[in-house]
Amino acid sequence: MSEFVRMLALDEIGAGVERRIAANAEERAALAARFDLRALGRLEAVLTATPAPGGVRVAGRVEAEAVQACVISGEDVPARIDEPVDLLFLHDVGQGGEEVELHEVDCDVLPIEGRSIDLGEAAAQSLGLALDPYPRAGAEALAAARRRLLSEEAAAEREAAEKARANPFAVLKRNG
Structure with missing residues (x-):
């Protein structure tokens, strides 16, 4: 229908x-x-x-x-x-x-x-x-979406680096 x-x-x-x-x-x-x-x-x-x-x-x-x-x-x-x-x-x-x-x-x-x-x-x-x-x-909306995507990727990378630093065994893993 x-x-x-x-x-x-x-x-x-x-x-x-x-x-x-x-x-x-x-x-x-x-x-x-x-x-x-x-x-x-x-x-x-x-x-x-x-x-x-x-x-x-x-x-x-x-x-x-x-x-x-x-x-x-x-x-x-x-x-x-x-x-x-x-x-x-x-x-x-x-x-x-x-x-x-x-x-x-x-x-x-x-x-x-x-x-x-x-x-x-x-x-x-x-x-x-x-x-x-x-x-x-439009170009402006696409540029803003790219900036959000890049900032989300950067935030995820920072979070992963912070987790690695906070882990006391991370030093052993890098040295081992």
Whole structure:
């Protein structure tokens, strides 16, 4: 089951219908877990559904504010998403069990299952595709993480040296 469900019945579309949707705090927390985000502060979309041959075209924008983890340092990396959406929901996508070859222009084609489409899941998938797969913190944050790491290593070395000095048998071990 999707974390962000906003169903639009096909019979509501008529000549076209616009929907403004926003994820609540619980939905954002579930989506943050799904996309391995530290936080998802906002997810909103303005989507217009219009009839298209064989289905429904959904176009609009998805906006979000998220926090990802830097792939190098683990530091927080803010992400602001403002992405156009252009999807085609079709009734007969790969029906009958036959193999379907997708072309580049077909990559934004989704199946219609039943008598409605899920605008929330469409927005969630658009968010997932817009996120940086390798987020990196800025130079200052990376430098601060390096300094912390070096100071932790230096502290560990000092602690080991102090333990060696405090051990009365350390002198015998060095001389023996």
